[in-house]
Amino acid sequence: DIQMTQSPSSLSASVGDRVTITCRASQGIRNDLNWFQQKPGKAPKALISAASSLQSGVPSKFSGSGSGTEFTLTISNLQTEDFATYYCLQYNSYPRTFGQGTKLEI
């Protein structure tokens, strides 16, 4: 199985900050990676697919990059609605695997 290691597991930031979350795959996955945002009690929301493609309706403050084994999600100009838990997911092989999540807190 491909292991997805996210860092940090939690992150404290302030409104207006720019933050970066990293996801590392245990083997190369090309760019077969999605990023999700999840708020308490809600379903995950897809932000980025194929490592860097912004989903329709997602603000451009979210950006993704990377290929192979190292991936990053960057969120600029943090607002209160951005404080949530973020997950990466690899869909290069089975079983699909998620990172353990990064909780972004004020």
Next chain:
Amino acid sequence: EVQLLESGGGLVQRGESLRLSCAASGFSFRSHWMDWVRQAPGKGLEWVANIKEDGSEKNYVDSVKGRFTISRDNARNLLYLQMNSLRAEDTALYFCSRVLMDWGQGTPVTVSS
């Protein structure tokens, strides 16, 4: 607008069975892979299974192989997850998803030991 509505969750005893359903609308259901993903209380997301557009290919995480069966009814736009021999560790909120991009709100499953 894509809508996915899960149902069928509940409280069961260890070893019992449950069938989850997911009603899909707002897209061409028969043209998309569909997935089930679960989230144990206070934990992260875990992919469970998926099924090809025509049902000809199914994939599972090892922990549910032989116990869970994913299926679909393209005529009725329904996705299913038959869960047998349930264990305490299967307790989670179960989401259905269209190619892991659009998600339902989930249906809770609690397995009591």
